[in-house]
Amino acid sequence: MTDKEHALGGFLSKIADELNISPTMQEKAITSYDAVGKWIGDGLNYEVKIMPQGSMNLGTVVRPIDDSDDGYDMDLVCLLKNGQYLTLWQIKNLVGDRLKEHAIYKKKLDEEGKRCWTMNYDGFHMDILPAVPKNFTFTKPNFTAIKLTHKNDSGEYEERYSDPSQYHQWFKDCMKDILLIEKRAFAAKANTEIDKVPTYKMRTPLQKTIQLLKRHRDICFQNNDEDAPISIIITTLAASSYRGETDLYEALCNILDKMPEYIEYRNGVYWVENPVMREENFADKWNQKSSKKDAFYNWVAQARRDIIETPLECFGIDEIARQLGERLGNAPVNRAAKEMGNQARSTRQAGGLYVKGLTGGLSTTASVGSKVVKEHTFFGK
């Protein structure tokens, strides 16, 4: 890896941080769903467990492209733990009816969705998926599959299955040691136990890569929403391709290279396997509409050009920021560039900024022949 590649990785890492949901909104989301879970649990004769699923739980949420820290989708499973014998209609409507008993929730509630109940919060769309254990029990880590309901076009409920807990575990396993390293560092800083550090608070190169790719997708397909690759495909292929790289640049290059290799072609059918439910094909729609498949392959190539190749051909932080801004959004790129500047200033003030000769640039580590940048005050008009 060249110095430039490493530095680009550093810049992209800061951009990914700027794409992330703010801690305030994250906390707000948790408070809101805890309250919803408690309300449902208090009113039903079933043991209710409310669990976030999807990007909120994996730490791969991205801000909407208008950069507002707002309008996030929050996916929740509302599990009736001892509701195995309920009918599909009951599973869905027990939860829906209970929500309607709450004056405020009733106002926030949309019409019944195919699988979920959606509530429109300030800053969120909360999708609540009513479900029961698929097996006799819901016990982590081995029995976590759930049964959910799917309302078809003629208004009948069909059963569907999913296993978000298992997927979350699979995703964590893909991050291997680096998750442990990051969690250990976080736990030490926050003075807490490592088991209490949630995955969504971590910032591994895999999570950052997924955020950058999702944002690139959002901008790339803003006028062709139909064919945009869905997040679960991006997340699954990226996590499958990840080899524990500690450097974001290396993770990104490797993931962009390997992602297509995890798309199978089984007896004439394109297949992106759900790693925890082998019979589920995340790419089933590609087989009905081939433009979706083509769009995916083209997008991967485009992402590589826009995030890696073109910036490396540019000279100047400003020029690279301009290129990345077009593809990832000007606002987060701007904030990331300022963050680099602020960091250089505060490092200098703390006496830890070095210059590596005339062409090595600024660095936070001393090396042979480097000079510390002494504290001073830029002056002048």
Next chain:
Amino acid sequence: MASKKYPRLKTYRLIDQLLALRIAYPKAQCKISKGVLYWNGVITPSPLSQTYEVNMKYKLMRRPCVTVRGENLKRIDDPNFPHKYNINKEKKLVEMCLYLSPDFTSQMLLADTVIPWAVEWLYHYEIWLATGEWCGGGKHPQLNKGVKNKAAS
């Protein structure tokens, strides 16, 4: 007579400055002519950055004059161009404001102070180009208030 406890700081001669610059930045040009030290180097302030041609002129007991010039300089006609003494648009040349007295004195080596500050200035300059904000800190003299410029002189 200077006391032993507080020895008078030594003023570096031009030749001392030149040697230190040559050792620290062997690829740059440096010479002394008629009591003036001239330094010319090409600086890349970060691996992502452009390269810039930087010149320095230094006379003992005077403020070193550090300029950057060339086609790679952008927005030199921007009225908000940060931390500069002078801009020469025709020559595409900017004199950088790197410090406030007494950050640098003739008892310090240029190689340890002014040159690293120039590298840092260029880094913040590129971030200013990208964001419109100068993140390197510093002070702007208040104009039109009759306040005397406190810059190194």
